[in-house]
Amino acid sequence: MKKDLLKMEDLSKDEILDILNLADQLKYELKHNIKHNLLDGKTLGMIFEKASTRTRVSFEAGMYQLGGYPLFLSSNDLQIGRGEPIEDTARVLSRYINGIMIRTFEQGEVEALAKCSSIPIINGLTDDEHPCQVLADLMTIRENKNILDGLKVAYIGDGNNMAQSLLVGCLQVGMNISLAIPNNYMIKEDYINKGNEISKANNLKFEIVDDPKKAVIYADVVITDVWASMGKEDEAKERIKAFNGYQVNAELMTLAKEDAIVLHCLPAHREEEITAEILEKHADTIFEEAENRLHVQKAILVKLINN
Ligand code: CP
Ligand code: NVA
Numbered sequence: 001m002k003k004d005l006l007k008m009e010d011l012s013k014d015e016i017l018d019i020l021n022l023a024d025q026l027k028y029e030l031k032h033n034i035k036h037n038l039l040d041g042k043t044l045g046m047i048f049e050k051a052s053t054r055t056r057v058s059f060e061a062g063m064y065q066l067g068g069y070p071l072f073l074s075s076n077d078l079q080i081g082r083g084e085p086i087e088d089t090a091r092v093l094s095r096y097i098n099g100i101m102i103r104t105f106e107q108g109e110v111e112a113l114a115k116c117s118s119i120p121i122i123n124g125l126t127d128d129e130h131p132c133q134v135l136a137d138l139m140t141i142r143e144n145k146n147i148l149d150g151l152k153v154a155y156i157g158d159g160n161n162m163a164q165s166l167l168v169g170c171l172q173v174g175m176n177i178s179l180a181i182p183n184n185y186m187i188k189e190d191y192i193n194k195g196n197e198i199s200k201a202n203n204l205k206f207e208i209v210d211d212p213k214k215a216v217i218y219a220d221v222v223i224t225d226v227w228a229s230m231g232k233e234d235e236a237k238e239r240i241k242a243f244n245g246y247q248v249n250a251e252l253m254t255l256a257k258e259d260a261i262v263l264h265c266l267p268a269h270r271e272e273e274i275t276a277e278i279l280e281k282h283a284d285t286i287f288e289e290a291e292n293r294l295h296v297q298k299a300i301l302v303k304l305i306n307n
Contacts, residue, residue, distance in 0.1 A: 002119060003120060006110050006121065008172065011172065016169070018303065022302060040066075041067070042066075046100075047075060047101070048075065049103060050125065061294060090117035099121070099301065107123075107126045107128040110126055125161060129161050130162050134166050135300065138173060148173045152175070152177075152205075153166070157246050159185045163181065167206065179207070182242055182246065262274075264279065266290055
């Protein structure tokens with residue numbers, strides 16, 4: 001049976017670790033000029049209904065490096081943009097290509113695509129989830145800390161797609177997570193329930209607090225994301241007011257462990273969710289995190305398309 005990556009919860013701890021291990025190997029091979037034509041002759045369709053730099057370029061380059069062919073499909077040019085149902089698009093594309101990566105608004109659209117297609121579907125970001133980014137974050141954390149089990153992650157900011165995928169991903173691999181999110185921008189209740197469930201089953205700490213200081217204390221990893229995600233641009237001004245105090249800055253970082261790393265999925269809004277000072281201080285890790293999108297997505301593609 002085909003496997004999709006629609007949300008972080010679709011992957012067990014073992015499956016996540018398998019992807020990270022393969023990503024490490026592919027990264028090593030790329031750096032040492034060892035060819036890995038694991039997807040020779042395969043085609044990936046990439047549907048974009050929102051803008052992207054990292055996701056588009058890393059999937060496109062990654063597919064090429066694997067010996068396959070990436071097909072960029074802007075929703076403006078597809079018949080989806082003129083009202084053709086996603087279900088029909090799924091049935092047609094399944095007959096031409098070997099996998100689809102989709103970036104869109106509604107999680108339901110990705111689920112509908114998966115339901116009606118016979119090829120693997122990869123979520124390249126929806127309003128609810130960003131699993132590829134979280135896998136790259138986990139890879140980056142493991143590269144820096146050598147382990148994942150038992151670490152403390154702090155997430156500061158909007159209860160958005162990153163927050164929701166992160167909490168599931170971190171707990172799945174055995175990390176504790178503390179999220180500081182303003183009440184009016186909370187993650188969905190479903191995700192709070194999932195967090196409680198996974199943390200209970202694995203004896204981990206999962207908490208949502210309103211004070212960023214409480215979240216960051218003794219953290220090994222501090223993560224933030226933009227306050228106004230794609231599709232919320234018209235709320236940007238009011239969000240700047242609402243998120244006052246939720247900035248990752250030098251003062252907040254004094255509470256984290258001395259060797260704490262900072263991650264940001266990018267693009268970043270300097271002096272909003274993160275200061276330029278902290279972003280630059282942690283630029284090596286943050287840009288490695290961006291690079292790791294390439295390696296981790298190649299691993300996802302191999303695991304799903306070569307299944
Ligand atoms: N982090 C991320 O997904 O970046 P893009 O929006 O540029 O793809
Ligand atoms: N939360 C952000 C992530 C961008 C990669 C957004 O959805 O716009």
